[in-house]
Amino acid sequence: MLHLIAEMFTYPFMVRALCMGVLVALCAAVLGVTLVLKRYSMIGDGLSHVGFGALAIATAMNAAPLAVAIPVVIVAAFLLLRLTENSKIKGDAAIALISTGSLAVGVMVVSMTTGMNTDVYNYLFGSILSMSQEDVVLTGVVSAAIMILFVFFYHRIFAVTFDETFARATGLNARLYNMVIALLTALVIVVGMRMMGSLLISSLVVFPAVTSMRTCTTFRSVMIASAIVSAVCLVAGLIISYLYAAPTGASIVLCNIAAFIAFAAVQKGRECLQSDRKSI
Amino acid sequence: MSLISCENLSFAYEGVTVLHGLNFEIEQGNYLCIMGENGAGKSTLMKGLLGLKKPSGGKVTFGEDLRAREIGYLPQQTPVQKDFPASVWEVVLSGCLSGMGLRPFYSKAEKDRAVRNMQALEIMDLKDRCYRDLSGGQQQRVLLARALCATRKVILLDEPVAGLDPLVTINMYKLIERINREMGITVIMVSHDIQAATRYASHILHLGEDRQLFFGTREDYRHSAAYHSFMDGEKAVHIWKKAAVQEEKKRSGGTRAAAAAKTQKEAETESPAPEAVQKGGKA
Numbered sequence: 001m002l003h004l005i006a007e008m009f010t011y012p013f014m015v016r017a018l019c020m021g022v023l024v025a026l027c028a029a030v031l032g033v034t035l036v037l038k039r040y041s042m043i044g045d046g047l048s049h050v051g052f053g054a055l056a057i058a059t060a061m062n063a064a065p066l067a068v069a070i071p072v073v074i075v076a077a078f079l080l081l082r083l084t085e086n087s088k089i090k091g092d093a094a095i096a097l098i099s100t101g102s103l104a105v106g107v108m109v110v111s112m113t114t115g116m117n118t119d120v121y122n123y124l125f126g127s128i129l130s131m132s133q134e135d136v137v138l139t140g141v142v143s144a145a146i147m148i149l150f151v152f153f154y155h156r157i158f159a160v161t162f163d164e165t166f167a168r169a170t171g172l173n174a175r176l177y178n179m180v181i182a183l184l185t186a187l188v189i190v191v192g193m194r195m196m197g198s199l200l201i202s203s204l205v206v207f208p209a210v211t212s213m214r215t216c217t218t219f220r221s222v223m224i225a226s227a228i229v230s231a232v233c234l235v236a237g238l239i240i241s242y243l244y245a246a247p248t249g250a251s252i253v254l255c256n257i258a259a260f261i262a263f264a265a266v267q268k269g270r271e272c273l274q275s276d277r278k279s280i
Numbered sequence: 281m282s283l284i285s286c287e288n289l290s291f292a293y294e295g296v297t298v299l300h301g302l303n304f305e306i307e308q309g310n311y312l313c314i315m316g317e318n319g320a321g322k323s324t325l326m327k328g329l330l331g332l333k334k335p336s337g338g339k340v341t342f343g344e345d346l347r348a349r350e351i352g353y354l355p356q357q358t359p360v361q362k363d364f365p366a367s368v369w370e371v372v373l374s375g376c377l378s379g380m381g382l383r384p385f386y387s388k389a390e391k392d393r394a395v396r397n398m399q400a401l402e403i404m405d406l407k408d409r410c411y412r413d414l415s416g417g418q419q420q421r422v423l424l425a426r427a428l429c430a431t432r433k434v435i436l437l438d439e440p441v442a443g444l445d446p447l448v449t450i451n452m453y454k455l456i457e458r459i460n461r462e463m464g465i466t467v468i469m470v471s472h473d474i475q476a477a478t479r480y481a482s483h484i485l486h487l488g489e490d491r492q493l494f495f496g497t498r499e500d501y502r503h504s505a506a507y508h509s510f511m512d513g514e515k516a517v518h519i520w521k522k523a524a525v526q527e528e529k530k531r532s533g534g535t536r537a538a539a540a541a542k543t544q545k546e547a548e549t550e551s552p553a554p555e556a557v558q559k560g561g562k563a
Contacts, residue, residue: 037364037365153384154384155374155384155385155386156377158366158370159377161360162361162366162374163358163360163361163374165353166353166426166427167374168332169330169331169332169349169351169353170349170351170378171349216365217365217367217413218365218408219370220370221365
């Protein structure tokens, strides 16, 4: 088994996938904490569908996929945020509209041009083979930018997440920080989509955050635990996918499910211990 | 100059005026209680004072050494906070953000400030506890400490005792009183609780329907119609009629004094209007 894993990393595409995956997983995990706490979990899902639509159109026009997808998804992210803030269509409905709408557009474009080929399949379910050297560089740059922005705004993002009204009342530009969060989320989604597929990428955002919230009690520890869980699950998923020739995205999500169950069990155990102590 | 003064202030939502004709002043060290039934516009006024909602008319003026963003705010708890994983320390410290400009991290000064405020509110032992595991009263103290971190002069409390049990409520009121007296911080409190308001506050602003029914000191408030409309409908009607009689007297001079006296007599014997009884009952 060990030599199989060693062999796995002799392939350059596997090393690329690993580097890229870990970077994306870290970014998605820390952002996910904020999104989940702000009750924006579904935004990731909505944006990934928009990403699919954009990729389909880019393929049809023979344009560079990411060059088209990144701006489109960023615009969609701002739009979703504005819709959730002030509109007659409420948050979850707005997300559902945009998400299914762009999926439909994507499917339409695909069927009228190339038809259901491997490229399209990869957009939906992800593939580690589809990533080029340029993709890795781009991912690296985007992830670094996300991390730096996140660290720089960390305390403000906490304040806006915990209590937006208070933050605004004491002069924090909550709208700006919401925009920053939306921008970073859009970037993570587009970059991660190549590997995880547009149907599964939002799991990278939601799972690690929810998992680490089972046992951690401070914002900082939730962030750190979330990042670690995310990275570990990604590596484990990648290895499983290599060993059993399983789809990468799905393997990673299954690892995340396992982590969630483990953390939930620990939480349950702790609660039982506490109530036992109380009853004594 | 007053710390905060409001002149002929009014607010509207989508063109519909919900509050108008507000005139009041808050001096340094005051303890103002904003009273009124649900829908009387208390929250709107509060948002206006915090600069979260623009007035549709009139203006709010802040004293020379107070900026609009220097009001510490204790909001009502949101559902998001109920299961929020954050330590007490993280929450209190986030109150210091407003004075930091563009600096990304907390300095020693901010940390010291958070510690001082936590000590003042006796929650230093909760520092590393998780916010969601605390009792309602402890959570309010934490949010109060955060509000104190955001200000040196004024705190605005939105129903600070909502959902607390009686003993904790009393402690909370005592704590607020201490913040007002000992720390010299001006308190503006939105409340339903008329007992507490008339006991602790120095000034009362009573809102009703869409306007200001009363503004003045606590002592004056006890003799006002607005107070009695809350406490006791019968007396309110009496005061209103008495005021009406005096008005009448002023207008008509001596000639109709006899008629006016008769009206007054009627006022004293007449039973209260059903509307007033209803109001009294609610309070």
